[in-house]
Amino acid sequence: MKTTKLKISLLFSLALTVVLLVTTVTTKAEDSTSEITNVTLTEDGVLSWEGDAPCYEIYLRSENDSESFYLENGKKSVNLNDEFFNFTSMNQITIYAKLDRNTQYNPIVHCDLYFAYDDTSANPVYTVTQPSGTITDVVLEKDGNVTWNSDALWFYTTSDGTVSYPSTRKYDVVDDFLYRNSGDVVEYSIISTLEAGHYTPGELAAPLDKYSFYVKRDTTGADPVYTVVEPIEPLDIEVSLSVAEGVDVKADSEHVSLRGYSLITAFPSEKPDGFDEEYLEPLNAGEWYYVALELAAADGYFFNDGITVNVNGGEGECEIDQANVGKRNSTIVVYTKVKATGAEQSTLSFTGVENIEAVTKNVGESVTLPVVTKDGYDFSKWVVVDTDGNEVEGAQSYNEGATFTFGTDDCILKAVWTEKETPVIKGDVGETPVIKGNVDETPKTGDTSALYLFAVLMAISAVAVTVSGKKNRV
Numbered sequence: 001m002k003t004t005k006l007k008i009s010l011l012f013s014l015a016l017t018v019v020l021l022v023t024t025v026t027t028k029a030e031d032s033t034s035e036i037t038n039v040t041l042t043e044d045g046v047l048s049w050e051g052d053a054p055c056y057e058i059y060l061r062s063e064n065d066s067e068s069f070y071l072e073n074g075k076k077s078v079n080l081n082d083e084f085f086n087f088t089s090m091n092q093i094t095i096y097a098k099l100d101r102n103t104q105y106n107p108i109v110h111c112d113l114y115f116a117y118d119d120t121s122a123n124p125v126y127t128v129t130q131p132s133g134t135i136t137d138v139v140l141e142k143d144g145n146v147t148w149n150s151d152a153l154w155f156y157t158t159s160d161g162t163v164s165y166p167s168t169r170k171y172d173v174v175d176d177f178l179y180r181n182s183g184d185v186v187e188y189s190i191i192s193t194l195e196a197g198h199y200t201p202g203e204l205a206a207p208l209d210k211y212s213f214y215v216k217r218d219t220t221g222a223d224p225v226y227t228v229v230e231p232i233e234p235l236d237i238e239v240s241l242s243v244a245e246g247v248d249v250k251a252d253s254e255h256v257s258l259r260g261y262s263l264i265t266a267f268p269s270e271k272p273d274g275f276d277e278e279y280l281e282p283l284n285a286g287e288w289y290y291v292a293l294e295l296a297a298a299d300g301y302f303f304n305d306g307i308t309v310n311v312n313g314g315e316g317e318c319e320i321d322q323a324n325v326g327k328r329n330s331t332i333v334v335y336t337k338v339k340a341t342g343a344e345q346s347t348l349s350f351t352g353v354e355n356i357e358a359v360t361k362n363v364g365e366s367v368t369l370p371v372v373t374k375d376g377y378d379f380s381k382w383v384v385v386d387t388d389g390n391e392v393e394g395a396q397s398y399n400e401g402a403t404f405t406f407g408t409d410d411c412i413l414k415a416v417w418t419e420k421e422t423p424v425i426k427g428d429v430g431e432t433p434v435i436k437g438n439v440d441e442t443p444k445t446g447d448t449s450a451l452y453l454f455a456v457l458m459a460i461s462a463v464a465v466t467v468s469g470k471k472n473r474v
Helices: 002-030 447-473
Strands: 037-041 046-050 055-061 066-072 077-079 090-100 103-118 125-128 136-140 145-149 154-159 171-173 185-193 207-218 225-232 235-242 246-251 256-266 288-297 301-304 309-312 314-320 331-339 345-351 359-362 366-368 377-385 403-405 411-419 424-426 434-436
Touching (some): 136 207, 288 301
Parallel strands (some): 225 301
Antiparallel strands (some): 046 077, 103 125, 145 171, 154 185, 207 225, 256 288, 288 331, 345 359, 366 403, 377 411
16 A cells, blocks of 8 residues: 555656646746857868757858758757868858747748859858859840859849849849730849848848849740840920921931821810821911920830920920820820921122112022123122132132022022223314223314315316316417
């Protein structure tokens, strides 16, 4: 009987001891601060820390490998050289404090440590470091594959805001599902980070570096082709509308071409819903017209949704038709109001002559220059002079009756004259002068010769009378 009571007493004492031990261990675990402090990694690969958690999970990550193992019973150090692990140039260790292998603290307690691994010497060297995360050597292949370099270990990629799960790989493929039509453009980004996904999957940690670019997909060929393109912004356009010339458009950018333009209608109170693709004829100077411009991006460029277009020559706000442009596109349609002007004209005026009025005509039209006279002078030519009356060096000269064509600048023509030849006067003083000029004259004997001739004739007549008288006497 005593033996039985003794056995019962011993069993009760043993059970009580076990309960007390379990309670003590549990209480100690529950009372643990779970802090992880004084983490060190020696050059020869010994990792150690301080803490009072009953269990620790060690998680190793490299670019090409990952591994986890547990330390229990208060053990707080490990030699990494004992692990068969594929270390790379940049590696990460995460130490988790745990209640046991299957139970995490709440909240999760961890410590991250990055280190570089150099195995070029006889004994590997471990060096605690912090990656810069700088992203370089980004290459987009035509098939949509993207590669890059960085000393970071973790990367996210985004395509138009769609964030991928963090990965240690340094390559990716542009998400094809984001494209709807050939020529669509998406923004693609590579983000290096101190990875946060192991506490909250998909959570994006603060980035170390971000590299963004735009990708265009062309599906006109047998296989899709992906290329990097650049946004156009801002854009300056000059628009003029002339009765004679129609619409003149100039884009101040080598990255855009003018695919075409259409007049809509004479300016009403508001832009109509539709527009006529054909030009309006005739245009009226002074009236307002809506002009629709379809602009096409040159190869390698696109119009962003934030494109700013400044229209010179238009009035009022420039409007980009959102119905004709997606978030990013290779073409946009721009509407603007333009006031039609008359044909470009210039004025021809005259100097050096009287009573000839100035003539104003459209550029490119012609007139016949007038025939002019001036007493005592002969006309030589027309010359071009400036507003001060000085002949313009190198300018064309014109003959009377020549054809003059109006240019874009006003012109002044000056008549050049030469004085006529001085008259020659012959005869005695007091007699009426005979003017020798442009008159057809016959030779004359002169007044003195006539008197001598008359005297001779009279003498001959006298001799004849005398002879005749003598004969009569005989």
